[in-house]
Amino acid sequence: MTSDLAVNLLDTFPGRMLIDWWGEWRALHPEFSSAQQYADSIDTEDYSGRVAMVLHMYLYGGDFQDVIGLDTSDPEVVEMSEAVATALSSPSRETLLSPQSHHGNLTEWRAFSVANRNQPSALPDGALWTATKFDCGSDAWLLHGEHDAERSPLRYDIHFDPANARIARVDSALAWEALLKAHPREHAGTLFPDWPSIAQHWDAVHVSLSGLLCAEPLISQVPYTGGDTTGYTHCHSGPYIGVAEWAVPSTAWLRPSTHMRVEPTPPAAGT
Template identity: 25%
Template structure:
């Protein structure tokens, strides 16, 4: 696969391209078409948006699709995405992650990019973005990449380190206990709850860095809570560690096939319907079962760009998995992986791109940490 193909495959890749364009615009075109297109997209689906300031009492009519495409082309022409630096690209990646909210409908910009902008224009934008030195540096990996953990400097973070097996066992018990939701509720009901599919908190996660700018765990965080300081520590990874790699949607589906837990009767049914538009059976990987086979799971940058937030089909016929016996042990998945359309699905949600989550003890040992801070002036992370 080429970088261009990776950028075009999914909504996060397309959004990264658009954020790079916006971050490299020189003279901003004097045109508010995209603002009004986003506003009316939100209004028409009932998001409850409001206008303030001059002109709020007389909003401009919704632009046509042709007007939107013309405005996107004008911004692209005013930008220089092929010159984007690594700092600009990392900031754009952060904005692409912040706009990934898998408990609600895609934001208006994602809707417009996915439904109005033609593929031919996306291809032109992606080709320019892929040529940027910052994008080339983002996709480049060292032969033996160093890994780092990020510890947000927030109150309430930390505490005693619990055994990984205990963390996973508790997560699994709680997840199975969640499966009491009334499936008689309409999928459109305003019900929300747990929506992420990462292994549970309490485990160690690491990301790699790019050219001294700090690990991606600083730059690109889904569902960011606003922290602006963090400790960064190197992790000493055993080169013989067994790491299962998720590099695309099929790799995620394979994890679900190997060890699925049915989560249709949880609030995920409603959250993921809003996020993907799909109503059907849903599964997630059983991380406790995955930990019996692997030391860690790694979601690549490429896998995140291509598949994050999409409904990933999971072929029921090849499932060998888990997870519904009364005693919580691995058992037959018979009767679990079926939906009205015959195929369950899953979602990569809540992940930071390029993350490795360590599922077993002993976890990688951490070296001395250094503090990093977010600089609004520089629009980036800097050593404190």
């Protein structure tokens, strides 16, 4: 029986794009005896990079249209979706780890002024942003071009306790939809997050790798009707907005968490 996460992956355009893409790559690597072996061989950094790429292609390119007709009942497609779902659920793919990386100047610790953006968005204004760090010492923004390191060379490690901080995790469409229903801001019939309301109940919101792929408008609810060469309109349509604009596994801090600690990021080895 196919897992809920695997079904969710096949019901969003970014999820389908990744599954289809890696199905093609696996065919080029016969040394892997199964889809699961292939999915398990990919490290978290590579997952993050590929997810960032398919999200960019979904929002700003037309490549997502190539998977509109993907046969989601095809045994090989189902096998790959289940393999990716299992890999993303592994503790080794955890992205809510301490410390996380913050880019830009951080000279003092003060309360944040969180607000909704004037243009309805899945992103808050006034939050402190951190990105998942990887074993190599880099982070999701640096590795995947979501941050201009030359413009903001300062980096800080934000230490926190994931078990005790009040962090809303977005790992699936259901988790994102539940957060929006609890803190709704409606625009043109679509739910957007009401960030000041969320900030009254949570220290932060974290979107994981599976969340980036799954917390998008479901194709079964919001089919593509044509007329738009990118997926941006699709992402902002239907019952709720998707999280594609988050781009990489990252955390929006809405208030300082207890025992939060900030340290300058140590220089990379050899520098």
